[in-house]
Amino acid sequence: MRWDELGSETCSVARTLSVIGDRWTLMILRDCFMGVRRFEAFEASLGITRHVLSDRLQKLVSEDVLRKEPYGEAPVRYQYRLTEKGFDLYPVIMSIVYWGDSHQADARGAPIIHHHKTCGHQMHGTLVCSECGEPLDARSVEALPGPGFTRPARKPKRARPS
Amino acid sequence: MRWDELGSETCSVARTLSVIGDRWTLMILRDCFMGVRRFEAFEASLGITRHVLSDRLQKLVSEDVLRKEPYGEAPVRYQYRLTEKGFDLYPVIMSIVYWGDSHQADARGAPIIHHHKTCGHQMHGTLVCSECGEPLDARSVEALPGPGFTRPARKPKRARPS
DNA sequence: AAGGTGGGTTCCAATATGGAACTTGTCAAT
DNA sequence: ATTGACAAGTTCCATATTGGAACCCACCTT
Numbered sequence: 001m002r003w004d005e006l007g008s009e010t011c012s013v014a015r016t017l018s019v020i021g022d023r024w025t026l027m028i029l030r031d032c033f034m035g036v037r038r039f040e041a042f043e044a045s046l047g048i049t050r051h052v053l054s055d056r057l058q059k060l061v062s063e064d065v066l067r068k069e070p071y072g073e074a075p076v077r078y079q080y081r082l083t084e085k086g087f088d089l090y091p092v093i094m095s096i097v098y099w100g101d102s103h104q105a106d107a108r109g110a111p112i113i114h115h116h117k118t119c120g121h122q123m124h125g126t127l128v129c130s131e132c133g134e135p136l137d138a139r140s141v142e143a144l145p146g147p148g149f150t151r152p153a154r155k156p157k158r159a160r161p162s
Numbered sequence: 163m164r165w166d167e168l169g170s171e172t173c174s175v176a177r178t179l180s181v182i183g184d185r186w187t188l189m190i191l192r193d194c195f196m197g198v199r200r201f202e203a204f205e206a207s208l209g210i211t212r213h214v215l216s217d218r219l220q221k222l223v224s225e226d227v228l229r230k231e232p233y234g235e236a237p238v239r240y241q242y243r244l245t246e247k248g249f250d251l252y253p254v255i256m257s258i259v260y261w262g263d264s265h266q267a268d269a270r271g272a273p274i275i276h277h278h279k280t281c282g283h284q285m286h287g288t289l290v291c292s293e294c295g296e297p298l299d300a301r302s303v304e305a306l307p308g309p310g311f312t313r314p315a316r317k318p319k320r321a322r323p324s
Numbered sequence: 325a326a327g328g329t330g331g332g333t334t335c336c337a338a339t340a341t342g343g344a345a346c347t348t349g350t351c352a353a354t
Numbered sequence: 355a356t357t358g359a360c361a362a363g364t365t366c367c368a369t370a371t372t373g374g375a376a377c378c379c380a381c382c383t384t
Contacts, residue, residue, distance in 0.1 A: 012262025100174025
């Protein structure tokens with residue numbers, strides 16, 4: 001399966017990864033959530049090549065995750081900002097951050113701590129059940145076919161020449 | 163910045179992505195959470211090439227996200243299973259699933275629904291504050307330097323020949 | 325011994341990425 | 355009116371990474 005076919009899979013993971021699942025896109029989005037907006041700022045922050053950055057930003061804009069808006073006048077400059085759809089990726093980023101803090105941090109601890117303005121505490125994101133509020137773990141969740149389910153067309157094993 | 167340098171960045175997103183942030187790894191992990199264990203089963207499910215699959219499984223094993231265990235006897239077969247560290251990626255996968263369900267599903271709805279055995283409801287994962295339990299959104303969270311923080315060494319802009 | 329299976333490796337062509345230089349439009353200073 | 359600077363890209367080429375298919379090997383089964 002090639003990368004551009006992923007988006008048409010009957011799987012929300014595949015569909016999401018067809019948008020954000022490449023080498024650099026999530027790093028770009030991390031920067032967006034940190035307030036980075038300008039082309040050169042992404043470049044400096046990420047060490048990504050301009051070529052790839054340009055390509056990824058365009059893809060994110062075409063997927064409606066970012067929008068490109070002009071600002072200033074004469075000279076007009078552009079900034080890339082998260083759309084609501086892009087904002088909704090916050091749980092993905094925060095889950096990634098927490099896993100990194102838990103499992104990939106050096107001895108000193110997490111590089112960044114998060115402060116919840118609503119309650120005033122230092123916190124991390126926790127995934128809970130939308131219905132009962134209990135923390136989720138894989139063992140207590142069953143996956144069942146939903147309304148958009150299509151039985152995967154199992155690719156026939158390539159026939160060996162007989 | 164090259165891919166193999168990502169892991170040494172002072173950022174939990176970068177560190178996490180150095181482990182799971184490539185084209186196929188998250189798809190492999192999705193399969194793991196769905197109960198796929200054998201080499202050929204991953205291949206059939208993903209349509210990934212054997213070469214890349216082999217490489218990714220080895221990387222995940224070396225990062226302690228999966229472990230390779232022999233089972234059966236004569237012939238010995240192998241299976242790849244999630245470690246606890248791998249299991250902890252569940253929130254990442256579920257956040258990705260929910261975003262895909264919300265924004266990339268077709269008109270029929272989500273391909274998979276989730277049933278929480280603990281409470282008996284159909285549900286999705288929600289990210290909440292670990293302290294107050296309120297749903298999180300980016301606007302209500304401040305990021306501050308933590309114990310493992312190191313001021314990023316800003317790469318000097320390459321000097322233009324004067 | 326011939327064929328099947330699981331779990332890989334090897335090889336080559338096609339893609340994608342890294343690195344650096346070049347382009348375009350606009351401003352600001354000399 | 356030129357020179358230089360800056361933001362935001364594009365272009366070009368060398369190097370890495372993938373996709374696709376074939377090959378390998380140990381161990382069954384018939």
